[in-house]
Amino acid sequence: MCLGIPMKVIKIDGDEGIVVSGGLRKKANFSLMKSARPGDYVLLHAGFVIEKIKTKEAEKTLKALNNL
Amino acid sequence: MKYVDEYRDSKLIARQAREIREAVDPGHTYSFMEVCGTHTMNIFRFGIRELLPANIRLISGPGCPVCVTPNEFIDKAIALAGIKNIIIATFGDMLKVPGSYSSLEKERGAGASVKIVYSSIDALDLAKRNPEKDVVFLGIGFETTAPTVAQSILMAKRAGVKNYSVLCGHKTMPEALSVLTEAPKLDIDGFLLPGHVSAIIGVKPYRFLAARGKRCVVAGFEPLDIMQAISMLIKQKRPGIEIQYTRIIKRGGNVLARKSIKKVFEEKDSIWRGIGKIRKSGLVIKSKFAEFDAEKKFRVQIPGARDHAGCICGDVIKGVKTPLECKLFRKTCAPEHPVGACMVSSEGTCSAYYKYG
Numbered sequence: 001m002c003l004g005i006p007m008k009v010i011k012i013d014g015d016e017g018i019v020v021s022g023g024l025r026k027k028a029n030f031s032l033m034k035s036a037r038p039g040d041y042v043l044l045h046a047g048f049v050i051e052k053i054k055t056k057e058a059e060k061t062l063k064a065l066n067n068l
Numbered sequence: 069m070k071y072v073d074e075y076r077d078s079k080l081i082a083r084q085a086r087e088i089r090e091a092v093d094p095g096h097t098y099s100f101m102e103v104c105g106t107h108t109m110n111i112f113r114f115g116i117r118e119l120l121p122a123n124i125r126l127i128s129g130p131g132c133p134v135c136v137t138p139n140e141f142i143d144k145a146i147a148l149a150g151i152k153n154i155i156i157a158t159f160g161d162m163l164k165v166p167g168s169y170s171s172l173e174k175e176r177g178a179g180a181s182v183k184i185v186y187s188s189i190d191a192l193d194l195a196k197r198n199p200e201k202d203v204v205f206l207g208i209g210f211e212t213t214a215p216t217v218a219q220s221i222l223m224a225k226r227a228g229v230k231n232y233s234v235l236c237g238h239k240t241m242p243e244a245l246s247v248l249t250e251a252p253k254l255d256i257d258g259f260l261l262p263g264h265v266s267a268i269i270g271v272k273p274y275r276f277l278a279a280r281g282k283r284c285v286v287a288g289f290e291p292l293d294i295m296q297a298i299s300m301l302i303k304q305k306r307p308g309i310e311i312q313y314t315r316i317i318k319r320g321g322n323v324l325a326r327k328s329i330k331k332v333f334e335e336k337d338s339i340w341r342g343i344g345k346i347r348k349s350g351l352v353i354k355s356k357f358a359e360f361d362a363e364k365k366f367r368v369q370i371p372g373a374r375d376h377a378g379c380i381c382g383d384v385i386k387g388v389k390t391p392l393e394c395k396l397f398r399k400t401c402a403p404e405h406p407v408g409a410c411m412v413s414s415e416g417t418c419s420a421y422y423k424y425g
Contacts, residue, residue, distance in 0.1 A: 001133045001413075004212075021070070034324065048189075
């Protein structure tokens with residue numbers, strides 16, 4: 001139930017916006033993550049953006065895994 | 069899907085598995101609890117147990133909101149569903165959960181109005197579209213979901229929506245982990261901490277776990293996340309709290325979300341299926357927002373809740389038994405005709421064992 005889906009922000013208008021991933025396009029509420037901007041990758045949970053994805057950290061994790 | 073597929077790379081998973089095999093002390097048995105139901109489901113779905121050495125034991129924890137919601141809550145929801153003009157709006161997983169005497173699905177079949185929604189906002193929209201009805205949203209879930217429900221109440225208040233309310237069953241995770249670490253039957257070396265609860269609360273509320281000698285790693289949900297977190301748990305020298313899921317987790321969590329929780333809810337003792345009453349582990353709606361509190365608005369009376377004979381869901385939630393030790397498992401209890409909540413929820417331990425075990 002605590003499922004979060006990584007999605008890309010397309011548009012933000014006030015607290016409302018549109019996020020996409022693969023073929024999925026969804027309305028999202030940004031009232032819990034006001035610093036998100038179009039182009040950011042975010043985590044969507046139950047219609048709300050709850051966090052931004054830190055792309056540099058994501059790369060670091062993958063790099064560490066690749067170096068095993 | 070970006071930030072999903074790359075963490076499911078089978079070559080990297082095989083390499084991580086080898087690294088874990090090389091890192092373990094063969095003379096030691098490691099017991100780690102994966103707290104979150106989404107972890108449990110993905111551990112089974114991606115066959116992670118099979119990739120680990122035999123001396124690493126993974127124990128499923130209490131992080132499935134549907135599973136830990138007691139019968140009394142379902143009974144109340146069913147009683148509300150029986151009131152004329154009420155529409156129950158709920159996450160889909162709640163539909164089949166058997167309460168003491170019935171389920172929402174059965175009640176819907178008998179004519180009650182029960183709608184599945186994806187978000188509290190959908191429930192609020194349902195209320196706006198149906199001004200002659202009263203929409204009651206079933207607010208269950210941990211710190212990840214609680215702020216989204218708090219926001220819906222704040223939005224309803226701002227918009228002057230009078231026909232929206234929440235039956236509040238939210239719970240908070242650190243208090244439950246505290247009780248589990250005190251349980252004598254359960255010997256856990258460390259915890260895979262829940263990624264998305266931690267996205268909200270940060271890492272500070274878990275400090276007591278390290279102080280009690282438990283290793284902790286906040287883990288993401290993809291197979292590589294889980295494997296890497298297990299590797300970090302094995303290698304942790306001194307009990308502490310590390311973060312594997314660095315692309316999401318900030319040590320301080322999501323401040324806005326916590327403010328929202330604090331504005332709308334207050335802590336209260338709460339009953340967890342299988343564990344019983346845990347001090348200050350529940351969230352209830354503050355009296356300031358009483359008009360959105362379905363319990364206060366409708367004051368339904370329910371007969372005493374009762375448990376299902378033979379169901380060991382409670383012990384499964386605590387991690388002291390596995391579904392395979394249940395006499396009902398795969399016999400009278402299956403996803404099509406569940407007896408206990410752990411078989412209903414898509415992230416319940418019994419459901420995971422049934423599908424993939």
